[in-house]
Amino acid sequence: MKKIKKICCIGAGYVGGPTMAVIAKNCPEIDVTVVDINQKRIDLWNHNNLDLLPVYEPGLREIVKETRGGNLFFTTEVDKAIDEAEMIFISVNTPTKTYGKGKGQAADLKFIELCARNIAKVAKTDKIVVEKSTLPVRTAEAVKSILDNTGKGVKFEILSNPEFLAEGTAVDDLLNADRVLIGGDETKSGQEAKDTLSWIYEHWLPKERILQTNVWSSELSKLVANAFLAQRVSSINSISALCEKTDANVAEVSKAIGFDSRIGSKFLNSSVGFGGSCFQKDILNLVYIAKSYGLNEVANYWEQVIIMNDYQKRRFADNIISTLYNTVSDKKICFYGWAFKKDTNDTRESAAIYVADALLEEKAQIVVYDPKVSEETIYADLDYLGTRSPEENRKLLKVINDPMEACNDAHAIAIMTEWDEFKNYDWIAIFELMLKPAFVFDGRRILTKEKMNAIGFKYYKIGQS
Ligand SMILES: NC(=O)C1=CN([C@@H]2O[C@H](COP(=O)(O)OP(=O)(O)OC[C@H]3O[C@@H](n4cnc5c(N)ncnc54)[C@H](O)[C@@H]3O)[C@@H](O)[C@H]2O)C=CC1
Numbered sequence: 001m002k003k004i005k006k007i008c009c010i011g012a013g014y015v016g017g018p019t020m021a022v023i024a025k026n027c028p029e030i031d032v033t034v035v036d037i038n039q040k041r042i043d044l045w046n047h048n049n050l051d052l053l054p055v056y057e058p059g060l061r062e063i064v065k066e067t068r069g070g071n072l073f074f075t076t077e078v079d080k081a082i083d084e085a086e087m088i089f090i091s092v093n094t095p096t097k098t099y100g101k102g103k104g105q106a107a108d109l110k111f112i113e114l115c116a117r118n119i120a121k122v123a124k125t126d127k128i129v130v131e132k133s134t135l136p137v138r139t140a141e142a143v144k145s146i147l148d149n150t151g152k153g154v155k156f157e158i159l160s161n162p163e164f165l166a167e168g169t170a171v172d173d174l175l176n177a178d179r180v181l182i183g184g185d186e187t188k189s190g191q192e193a194k195d196t197l198s199w200i201y202e203h204w205l206p207k208e209r210i211l212q213t214n215v216w217s218s219e220l221s222k223l224v225a226n227a228f229l230a231q232r233v234s235s236i237n238s239i240s241a242l243c244e245k246t247d248a249n250v251a252e253v254s255k256a257i258g259f260d261s262r263i264g265s266k267f268l269n270s271s272v273g274f275g276g277s278c279f280q281k282d283i284l285n286l287v288y289i290a291k292s293y294g295l296n297e298v299a300n301y302w303e304q305v306i307i308m309n310d311y312q313k314r315r316f317a318d319n320i321i322s323t324l325y326n327t328v329s330d331k332k333i334c335f336y337g338w339a340f341k342k343d344t345n346d347t348r349e350s351a352a353i354y355v356a357d358a359l360l361e362e363k364a365q366i367v368v369y370d371p372k373v374s375e376e377t378i379y380a381d382l383d384y385l386g387t388r389s390p391e392e393n394r395k396l397l398k399v400i401n402d403p404m405e406a407c408n409d410a411h412a413i414a415i416m417t418e419w420d421e422f423k424n425y426d427w428i429a430i431f432e433l434m435l436k437p438a439f440v441f442d443g444r445r446i447l448t449k450e451k452m453n454a455i456g457f458k459y460y461k462i463g464q465s
């Protein structure tokens with residue numbers, strides 16, 4: 001096993017940034033360079049004001065402060081970093097394809113291929129190339145084929161090392177990972193490369209949490225882990241609809257089933273629907289792969305997780321409309337939260353986007369307050385859907401930085417993200433500011449029905465009649 005001194009990571013996003021910061025902190029003898037083609041993102045990673053880091057994660061700014069400029073570097077000099085590194089992580093985005101074959105399901109691998117071609121072009125010495133991005137099964141084969149055909153005699157070992165961190169808890173997830181998965185060739189040099197990557201993680205994680213597999217198992221396990229997690233959320237959300245029709249309470253059901261050690265208590269919180277950049281993308285990708293092998297029953301089974309999630313978002317929006325006397329036209333509805341979960345500024349696939357879109361179709365006036373998401377991001381999310389013109393989105397939806405001002409004269413509040421601060425608001429003062437009857441639609445189940453009703457609210461909580 002070779003002890004390496006220089007690594008590079010292509011892609012300074014939600015995975016590349018935090019992962020490399022944690023490696024730099026725990027491996028002071030290794031120089032870690034994170035590269036990106038997005039100059040603005042790199043400038044923000046290098047900004048003196050650490051509040052402006054492009055990724056908000058609890059604990060991240062402290063690690064960046066400690067390591068940046070010491071053994072952690074952010075730069076757009078991609079070729080130089082590739083040339084100097086002994087190990088290169090590819091951590092670029094792999095979104096769902098929006099064109100051509102597999103449109104709407106398959107992962108778009110153009111950024112991965114560009115990275116592979118760039119490494120092939122630049123590399124003058126042997127490299128270990130690590131797939132950190134989430135990739136369809138057998139992608140390593142394509143990457144290997146591109147790298148092995150450079151004709152320069154440079155040797156590449158390809159490893160799959162998918163990331164399991166969740167946003168909002170990224171630093172903690174990295175420091176205390178349940179497991180690290182490393183897939184590689186079952187050859188002597190493949191084993192050596194796997195051991196070198198294991199050695200990096202062993203700086204802070206117990207050896208028994210580092211699992212080595214073949215490349216294909218590793219690639220597939222990542223998609224399957226996300227599919228199983230999302231499936232739990234869709235399963236409990238399906239039950240939330242049933243609870244609302246009966247006198248059952250979804251929290252009591254979650255608790256009761258979660259006590260069974262075979263089921264376990266995690267990931268059973270009913271919500272307005274899961275969001276995030278990966279659950280939907282990775283399940284769609286799994287569905288596409290299954291279909292491509294003619295496994296239609298397998299594909300249909302997993303697709304149902306997405307169908308249920310779409311139903312949950314639609315159901316929430318429909319309930320707001322029907323409860324507000326079947327019309328929200330010109331009614332002010334205040335959204336508390338836009339991020340797809342608390343403690344992140346990421347909004348990709350957030351349920352808030354789709355609920356807002358449905359209400360805007362009914363000509364509602366929406367006012368959004370989120371403690372970490374910018375106005376620019378919120379408008380970009382809506383414009384991306386293409387449902388109406390950017391001008392109309394800006395006319396119908398406003399972003400306000402003060403939660404009290406946001407709910408002033410509102411007919412209803414919709415809680416879209418479970419930010420802790422929402423629980424501690426002065427809900428009596430909020431009630432006073434709103435039009436009556438004052439409605440609250442709690443898509444995250446963070447408030448107490450009895451207390452809200454006692455204040456005078458008409459309070460609706462997902463999964464409770
Ligand atoms: N966001 C998350 O929580 C997790 C994401 N993943 C996976 O990790 C991968 C990356 O995800 P994120 O970090 O969220 O994406 P991201 O979109 O935040 O970051 C990707 C970065 O790669 C850069 N990039 C694209 N092509 C490039 C190129 N040729 N050269 C240099 N830079 C390039 C982009 O400019 C962007 O800044 C995806 O495959 C995702 O599925 C895996 C686990 C968790």
Ligand SMILES: O=C(O)[C@H]1O[C@H](OP(=O)(O)OP(=O)(O)OC[C@H]2O[C@@H](n3ccc(=O)[nH]c3=O)[C@H](O)[C@@H]2O)[C@H](O)[C@@H](O)[C@@H]1O
Pocket residue numbers: 134163164165166167168226229233266267268269270271272273274275276277278279340341
């Ligand atoms: O591949 C990825 O990108 C990552 O996807 C998820 O992480 P993330 O999407 O960041 O966040 P989660 O905590 O999984 O939440 C996803 C969504 O499900 C929702 N959720 C989660 C749990 C729950 O019980 N109920 C629920 O509605 C959250 O609010 C959020 O909208 C996985 O948890 C990570 O292991 C994985 O690495």
